[in-house]
Amino acid sequence: MSAVRFEDADGIAVITIDRPARRNAVDLEVAHGIARAIDAFEARADLAVAILTGAGGTFCAGLDLAAFTRGEIPILPGRGFGGLTESPPGKPLIAAVEGWALAGGFELALAADLIVAARDARFGLPETKRGLVAGAGGLLRLPKTLPYRLAMQLALTGEPIGAEAAHDHGLVNILTEPGGALTAARELAASIAANGPLAVRASKEIVAMSVDYPSTGGFDAQRPLVERILASRDALEGALAFTERRAPVWAGE
Template sequence: MSSVTTEFADGVAVFTIDRPDARNAVNQEVATELAAAVDELERRDDISIAILTGAGGTFCAGMDLKAFTRGELPFVPGRGFGGLTESPPTKPLIAAVEGWALAGGCELALSADLIVAAEDAKFGLPEVKRGLVAAAGGLLRLPKILPYQLASEIALTGEPVTAPRLHQFGVVNTITASGGALDGARELAARIAANGPLAVKATKQVLGMAVRYTDPDLFTAQSVPLDPVFASADAQEGALAFAEKRAPNWTGR
């Protein structure tokens, strides 16, 4: 059974992470299948925009930490976490968020061009609570779209922030009733898909260039301070503590 389901119709693609029992946590299979879905999106001239969502009332809980402790990484070389955070599609992407968008799940949402979220949805970068770092673009993108102090609070405390608060700052485009995020995203996507596909694609490219929203040089540069963290004993301890439902014992090594 596929971990990512796809739908292509009326100029719009819908990608659904389908691991509800794991809160749609991303493992290697999800990353590979999302990358393949993006490749199909890029090939198809009849599709000009995509929606990314999660099954079962949760967008994505981030990296599958149990898989991480087994040495499995949810990345695709050159594409990043989930197969798209470092190299999102050249066509616009909308994140339709229900429930939680945490850690890498939040970073998947931030890699989208637009976000539609249910009123009770929550976003967060809790990596620091696990001895890890938000390395999939969250630390690069948040300061571009939020005041620096608020971005720092979210990233350094690891505490969640609600969709309505992010809507106040323009991070979330549209707030819907609970359960209505995908329908809201479809409505927004239809408005964009009605426009000239070449113009839409070029417009996204220039917008991203203007703010360096997807800059491979930045992803390369951040590896200098971040790689030692992922190789540390604390990183393994944080993931194990989460899996074992206990408080971590940090050593600073």
């Protein structure tokens, strides 16, 4: 059986790390499986949003240390750890987190655009406890979401943060009862999938790049994307559907 499952329905792809006996730890098979799943998601125009989750009540425990001792390093060229952290998809990705998201597993979640988590979920970067650093994007992305000193505390102590505290600080979008993260993630994904696909993709790109631009530079950087959307068939369809009081029929162009 594959270590990564790919399912789709109603414009939503679900990518599941399926190694519950290993707490969904990432080895090379998982990295290649996630990369293939992301490629399939990106290639299909009928899929608007993807959800990344883990089987068996755990999101991901990070690097499979047993595989690492055998010489496996699950970092793919141009894609990063787990086939994802250095090259997230252009379309929206939601992490649905139950249980632990640790080390590289937390970094996989941080590579997503949105996080839905069970109230008892835990997030952590314990690398310093093992003499390592969180080099798969955790140290780069965490300070863009959490207050600087809290991000520094997590990075330096290696101690985890609970989902409720993470939600209070804006790291988690939606909290659910235990066992409900994937269902809530599907509901969130459905609300995104109902929108214009070109507009969603462009909006993600602009929001993602905005953190690296001052306000004036940001307007210049977003202008080609905004102009392309204004000239699209979907923009006209959205306006017509509103004036005609009907649901829009998106063409994706």
